[in-house]
Amino acid sequence: MTEQDFILKTYNSTIESGSVKWASPSNIALVKYWGKKKHQIPENPSISFTLSDCKTITEITYTKKQEKGFSFDIYFEGEKSEAFKPKIQTFFERIEIYMPFLKDYHFKIETSNTFPHSSGIASSASGMSAIALCLMSIEQELKADVISTERSMSDEKSHFNQKASFLARLGSGSACRSIEGELVVWGKNESIAESSDLYGVKFEGDVHSNFNKYQDTILLVDKGEKQVSSTVGHQLMYGHPFAKERFDQAHVNLAKLKAILASGDLNEFIKIVESEALTLHAMMMTSMPYFILMKPNTLEIINKIWAFREKTDSKVCFTLDAGANVHVLYPESEKENVLEFIKDELVSFCQNGHYICDQIGQGANQIQF
Ligand code: DP6
Numbered sequence: 425m426t427e428q429d430f431i432l433k434t435y436n437s438t439i440e441s442g443s444v445k446w447a448s449p450s451n452i453a454l455v456k457y458w459g460k461k462k463h464q465i466p467e468n469p470s471i472s473f474t475l476s477d478c479k480t481i482t483e484i485t486y487t488k489k490q491e492k493g494f495s496f497d498i499y500f501e502g503e504k505s506e507a508f509k510p511k512i513q514t515f516f517e518r519i520e521i522y523m524p525f526l527k528d529y530h531f532k533i534e535t536s537n538t539f540p541h542s543s544g545i546a547s548s549a550s551g552m553s554a555i556a557l558c559l560m561s562i563e564q565e566l567k568a569d570v571i572s573t574e575r576s577m578s579d580e581k582s583h584f585n586q587k588a589s590f591l592a593r594l595g596s597g598s599a600c601r602s603i604e605g606e607l608v609v610w611g612k613n614e615s616i617a618e619s620s621d622l623y624g625v626k627f628e629g630d631v632h633s634n635f636n637k638y639q640d641t642i643l644l645v646d647k648g649e650k651q652v653s654s655t656v657g658h659q660l661m662y663g664h665p666f667a668k669e670r671f672d673q674a675h676v677n678l679a680k681l682k683a684i685l686a687s688g689d690l691n692e693f694i695k696i697v698e699s700e701a702l703t704l705h706a707m708m709m710t711s712m713p714y715f716i717l718m719k720p721n722t723l724e725i726i727n728k729i730w731a732f733r734e735k736t737d738s739k740v741c742f743t744l745d746a747g748a749n750v751h752v753l754y755p756e757s758e759k760e761n762v763l764e765f766i767k768d769e770l771v772s773f774c775q776n777g778h779y780i781c782d783q784i785g786q787g788a789n790q791i792q793f
Contacts, residue, residue: 425622430522430587435566437488437528444561445483448554448788449475450545451601451608452640452743452751454697455677456704459661459670464518464593465621467661468674469611471681472601473753475640476785479538480550483791484558486529494520496531511595515552518594522587523559525566533558539780545642545749548654552595553588553602557788560588588788589623596654600624605786607631607685615679632688637756637783641766644778645721646748652708652715657746660711670707674700690739690755697753701744708746719748721773726750728769738762756783 451472459467489495494516498508512533520526533555539545564584575583585603593600593610600623601608607627613619616627652660661667677696684692708715722744729742729752740754740762752770754762763781771777 425586425620427522427622430590432523432525432563432567435525435563436568437525437566439488439566441485441487442562442565443483443485443793444558444565445481445791445793446554446557446561446788447479447481447791448550448557448602449605449785450478450480450539450547450550451475451598452745452753453598453601454700454743455674455681456700457597457610458658458704458707458746459664459667460597460658464597466597466611467667468671469609469613469616469619469678470598470601470674471607471609471627471678472598473638473640474602474605474608474785474787475782477538477782478545478550478642478780480535480547480554481538481791482533482535482551482554482558484555484562485532485534486562487532488528489530492527494527495529496533499532499534501536502534512555515555515595519559519591522591523563525563526559529562540647540778545644545780548596549599549602552599553592553788556588556592556595556599557603557790559591560584561790563587586623593623597658598654603788606635606784609678611674613675613678615682627682627685629682630686632686634688634690634755635685635784639752639754639756639759639762640782640784641752641754641763642780642782643725643750643752643766643770643774644776644780645725645750645774646719647775647778650747651717652746654746657708657715660708660713664707664711666707666710670703673703694733694739694741697743698741701742704746705744717747718744722748722750724773725752725770728773732765732769736761738765740765 451474453472455471457470498505589600589603604626608624610624743751
């Protein structure tokens with residue numbers, strides 16, 4: 425697949441209006457995406473667990489208009505929002521070539537999250553993937569009469585998901601991993617034949633039952649604005665003294681993780697996942713300018729997790745995004761014990777005692793009216 429394959433060539437613009445709605449989840453990377461080239465091409469491959477309950481729900485109503493140019497309004501949790509407009513404007517500009525109908529319609533975008541707005545959880549993955557999926561449904565409606573026999577049903581579905589992921593990537597890199605479940609790889613890597621820099625692909629390798637319903641409890645250590653946006657963070661990898669080693673390491677870690685997912689070796693899983701999280705933060709600490717995105721309570725939690733593992737034979741571990749919150753990952757079989765540990769020993773380090781329980785999910789869903 426190349427970029428050219430995603431250009432919509434024929435569509436029926438006589439359709440006056442319509443509405444589509446999707447719920448799309450967040451995801452948590454095990455091997456991290458950190459550093460990108462032009463056009464949202466990742467410097468290294470990444471793999472993530474798709475989440476189940478942390479979702480963005482987006483409805484787009486489209487209405488035919490006369491004058492050309494982008495026209496859209498955004499409502500966030502019922503209120504008209506100007507704050508998201510520049511991001512969507514940039515997104516539309518990037519994807520217009522693939523969706524020429526974007527200038528023919530006015531779009532009313534109504535969106536809300538299932539997780540609290542100011543939780544410090546990145547909503548760009550769920551948010552951008554939900555919009556991309558809505559636009560794909562609109563594309564499908566507009567081309568329904570024009571092309572009916574070009575592809576089989578299953579080819580059509582895989583094209584739909586692939587293009588949705590391709591578009592979501594242009595909105596926010598990690599968003600391309602939120603279309604499907606349960607594990608998604610983004611970025612070309614030798615050990616995963618179908619992997620691509622252009623879109624995420626469902627991980628089709630063997631996955632041991634140890635990973636069934638894997639749990640992710642998100643500890644909200646700091647709910648404030650991010651100290652560094654991901655966009656700025658990715659730029660810090662340009663000219664970073666350890667960039668090449670880091671990008672090479674991600675390839676190796678992904679190949680190792682593929683084998684671990686098949687064998688179910690949770691000790692090895694922990695090593696890769698925690699090392700990836702700390703490496704991401706190490707990259708930020710060793711860039712110029714440098715940042716420390718962990719808070720004292722992030723470290724308290726990490727140390728408590730390590731002590732708990734030492735004391736019990738638990739396989740609980742942590743991962744981090746580009747912020748202070750901690751994702752606590754553990755097998756479903758340990759759900760009761762780990763939740764008790766979280767409540768007894770970790771919740772006191774969370775802002776206002778807030779945390780969110782989630783688990784591996786199946787990907788986005790269209791909501792029918
Ligand atoms: C640390 O996808 O938010 O969460 O492409 O600039 O929108 P943009 O960045 P974004 O970066 C997320 C980076 C990360 C790691 C990951 O999810 O792989």
